[in-house]
Amino acid sequence: MVDSNTDFELKNPVNVEVQEASEEYVNKLFSKSNSDFEVVAILKKLAVDRIYHEMIENPDEFKEKPHLSAVERWSGVTPAGPRDFLKKRIALPALPQVLIQIRNVINDPDSSASDLAEVISMDPKLVAAILRLANSAMYNFRTEVDTPTRAVALLGFKQASSLALGTVSLSLFKRSKVSVLELEKFWKHSIACGIIAQEIARAVNLGDPERFFVSGLLHDIGLYVIFESEKSLAVELKRLANEADESLYDAERDLLGFDHAILGGVIIKDWSFPRSLVIAAAGHHSPEKANEDPDAGVVHIADYAARALGYDLGISSVLGGVDEAAWNHIGITVDKFKELIPQFEVLIDEIFEILSPA
Ligand SMILES: [Fe+2]
Structure with missing residues (x-):
């Protein structure tokens, strides 16, 4: 039986078992997002079709992956804040x-x-x-x-x-010997977020679209640093997010008292990079705190859309919420956004090919 809560249907489903599994997967993915919000509904509809085909073509991707045996159990010692984290556990490139x-x-x-x-x-x-x-x-x-x-x-x-x-x-984002982070996914997510942020900025004439591209490329630097600095903590965060069916940043807030966005903002600020990059990284999971600049809001929307469109990090199976106020603040219409979606994939593939380390 197909879940009666779903408000979408697959085009010509051929495998009912996979159809049910894909709908269950997508319902969980979007469980913390407001499905009444039109953009969420559009992304959810696209996701169910995509996940169905991915489950048919690559079923192993959806099997639970074993924890890394080379990673020790986390000590349970939490840092006093982002600065304390950076002082003690640094794998900062x-x-x-x-x-x-x-x-x-x-x-x-x-x-x-x-x-x-x-x-x-x-x-x-x-x-x-x-x-x-x-x-x-x-x-x-x-x-x-x-x-x-x-x-x-x-x-x-x-x-x-x-x-x-x-x-x-x-x-700066390099492969390490034992990595909890899947680096190729991290690169693709960063590039996808950059492209989507840039195209949104271009569509609503925010000016200097490349600045949004770079904000997207760098927005998750804090996540990279957490995952590369303390792998046992990374495994614990991943476990926590999946056990509690929450997004990674909620697991970080629960466990550490701050999230990778705040940490990323501190790192980029310390590097004396442009302020817009600091705001975008620090605010991409709490755009309401940075309303006077569009940067955090655009990257927040782009990050959500990138993950919803399949450019995710493979860490948590829940997307988290999308801030409707940030969407309204940017001023992009749903129709305009819908129009942009087909270009995203073309651009992401091309730019990934240009910038990827392989
Ligand atoms: Fe993030």
Whole structure:
């Protein structure tokens, strides 16, 4: 029997057992989201169709995965706050020289486009990534962009510096020997969040869409640091979230008294990165605290949408809520958002291919 609570139907279901399993999965996924909210209803409808096909094509993805045996049991000692956590349990990546230089160029009001092009030119990997991004479907330049100088000229200083900062920052997220985090999923989620945030910002003319792209790329840095710093804590958070059927950030708040968003804001602030990136990371799970800036709200919506569309981290099977006030504050209509969804996948795949480490 199909759950009578569901308000959606599959197109031509062929396997009733899988249909029921996929609906159960989706109902749990959206259990903390307000299904009366139109955007949630749209994402839920898309999810049931997607999950059904994923369950048919890749059933192993949906089986419970064993805990990592190499990870010790968590000590149970909670940090006094994000700063205390960073002091004692640090797996914070060191900033590469090129990232420091990009940041300095951004923070120096006297910097010029040629300073930026010069910094980019020093790193061949960055040059390749910037040129591929500038020639990607994210932009529709009529000519081929073949040098960093040309890329900076066409994109503009702000946009090019944002892209350079985001591109190099992604390389901080590396694979470690025993990782609780599935790095490929983390990368894809970060890129998906960046693309969706950027496209929302573009659609409602918030200006400087690349800033939202970078906010999306970096929004979960606190999660990376928690999961890489203390793997036994990561396993415990994962267990707690799944046992209590709650989202990861709720499990973090219950266990630690703060969440990865707040921690990420502290890290990005300490790095002297632009304020908009601090606000977006710190507020992406509590956008109501940062209403005067659109950054946290846009990244909150983009993060939710990315996970609902399947670009999740594979940590918790519950999405958490989406803040309707943040949605209203951004001012995007449901129809406009619906129109954007098909482009998301195309852009995410292309940009993942450009930026992924493999
Ligand atoms: Fe998050």
